[in-house]
Amino acid sequence: MSVVRLDWIASPGTPLHGDVTVTGDKSISHRALLLAAIADGTTCVTGFLEGEDTRATAAILRQLGVRIDAPAEGERVIHGVGLHGLRASATPLDCGNAGTGMRLLAGLLAGQGFDSTLIGDASLSRRPMRRVIDPLTAMGASIHAQPGALPPLSIRACDGLHGIDYELPVASAQVKSAVLLAGLYAQGTTRVREAQPTRDYTESMLAAFGWPIHCRAGVAEIEGGHRLRATDIAVPGDFSSAAFLLVAASIVSGSDLLIHDVGVNPRRTGLLAALRAMGADIVEENPRRCGGEAVADLRVRAARLHGVEVPVEIVADMIDEFPALFVAAALAEGPTTVRGAAELRVKESDRIASMAQALRALGVRVDETPDGAVIHGLGGAGCLRGGTMDSCGDHRVAMALAVAAQRADAPVRIADCANVATSFPGFVVLANTLGIGLSAGE
Numbered sequence: 001m002s003v004v005r006l007d008w009i010a011s012p013g014t015p016l017h018g019d020v021t022v023t024g025d026k027s028i029s030h031r032a033l034l035l036a037a038i039a040d041g042t043t044c045v046t047g048f049l050e051g052e053d054t055r056a057t058a059a060i061l062r063q064l065g066v067r068i069d070a071p072a073e074g075e076r077v078i079h080g081v082g083l084h085g086l087r088a089s090a091t092p093l094d095c096g097n098a099g100t101g102m103r104l105l106a107g108l109l110a111g112q113g114f115d116s117t118l119i120g121d122a123s124l125s126r127r128p129m130r131r132v133i134d135p136l137t138a139m140g141a142s143i144h145a146q147p148g149a150l151p152p153l154s155i156r157a158c159d160g161l162h163g164i165d166y167e168l169p170v171a172s173a174q175v176k177s178a179v180l181l182a183g184l185y186a187q188g189t190t191r192v193r194e195a196q197p198t199r200d201y202t203e204s205m206l207a208a209f210g211w212p213i214h215c216r217a218g219v220a221e222i223e224g225g226h227r228l229r230a231t232d233i234a235v236p237g238d239f240s241s242a243a244f245l246l247v248a249a250s251i252v253s254g255s256d257l258l259i260h261d262v263g264v265n266p267r268r269t270g271l272l273a274a275l276r277a278m279g280a281d282i283v284e285e286n287p288r289r290c291g292g293e294a295v296a297d298l299r300v301r302a303a304r305l306h307g308v309e310v311p312v313e314i315v316a317d318m319i320d321e322f323p324a325l326f327v328a329a330a331l332a333e334g335p336t337t338v339r340g341a342a343e344l345r346v347k348e349s350d351r352i353a354s355m356a357q358a359l360r361a362l363g364v365r366v367d368e369t370p371d372g373a374v375i376h377g378l379g380g381a382g383c384l385r386g387g388t389m390d391s392c393g394d395h396r397v398a399m400a401l402a403v404a405a406q407r408a409d410a411p412v413r414i415a416d417c418a419n420v421a422t423s424f425p426g427f428v429v430l431a432n433t434l435g436i437g438l439s440a441g442e
């Protein structure tokens, strides 16, 4: 986990050019580890995200008795222990900064015959866990949290879960996945209903590992009593990492960038729709399926952007992309309105507040609302101010501000950026090769 405090100095570089790939998808990397760990047989994962979040999940699975080899960068070989092969850890399981790690592991561990304790860093220790505790408790789990349903989570040994029919109170793939993972150990049927569709990687990966799953619009349903069979997983590039490059190339005139092998599952690409509505020039080239997932190369060229009202229906499909969207909006002509995005307040930071505060310091008017914001863009010729901004320890805020600085008239110091290593290790190096001006601060 990142304990070193790292600041960045970002200033305008050159137009973005190049032909690049981004690191592997974080959501898919977590799920590949978890399912492979409890499968029968050996799973090889390629394109694995070498980030702190996913490495924390791998370390936890090792503590639970799973052998995981790392033969090369981006590769993991997981020797599955079978559905009932996990063993108690004598020490707490540290999820670091990863909400996905903690919530999915809570689901996986809820039905085990041993106690576990899940802990996290300062940011994760402030994130709400009632959303997983409630349904898992309804399934028969015993989970003790801190006041306010915060981590650490103590999960008690369980002598049997039972399926539930659960309607998600918030649009959350993490909660859906926690319930489905617990459902593997439950008697009877576990059914999750969602009013707003969220990323479906757990459902498709369960099917790939041979567990019968029935999905229809807004409903995923499994029965206990089956087994998972190891299968190799090729992880596509993370759209959420590509998002920063899409916005950077859109707002820096003269840019023309090709990003290869990006996962374009429609439950992840709401930002594409939003940016295109703003006038962005982004083309999906060579669309194909890779390991069951939609993948494409994304070509992005600079464009003049204008403000839009972001449709509430696509908020869940771009839930991790709002820091990047806020930057595009800050440099678009006219206001951009975001509504129905209260979940942003409980991410790695309160992303509405973090971005509003930073953009104001850069000279942009932002009116915050409880579930969104109105960003009054400066327009194509507009220029941001320099200064010192706080990323609030949030990896996506840090990267979004580095992108914003490409249109500033003086250097921007971004404080507390070490957590970028949770999701996009190598961002600084890659950014520099493309033309983004970014270095570590003194």
Ligand code: S3P
Pocket (backbone or CB within 6 Å): 026, 027, 028, 100, 171, 172, 173, 174, 175, 177, 199, 319, 320, 343
């Ligand atoms: C994730 C789901 C989303 C997302 C997170 C990863 C996942 O969280 O923000 O980065 O892998 O399931 P929520 O389920 O809380 O919306």
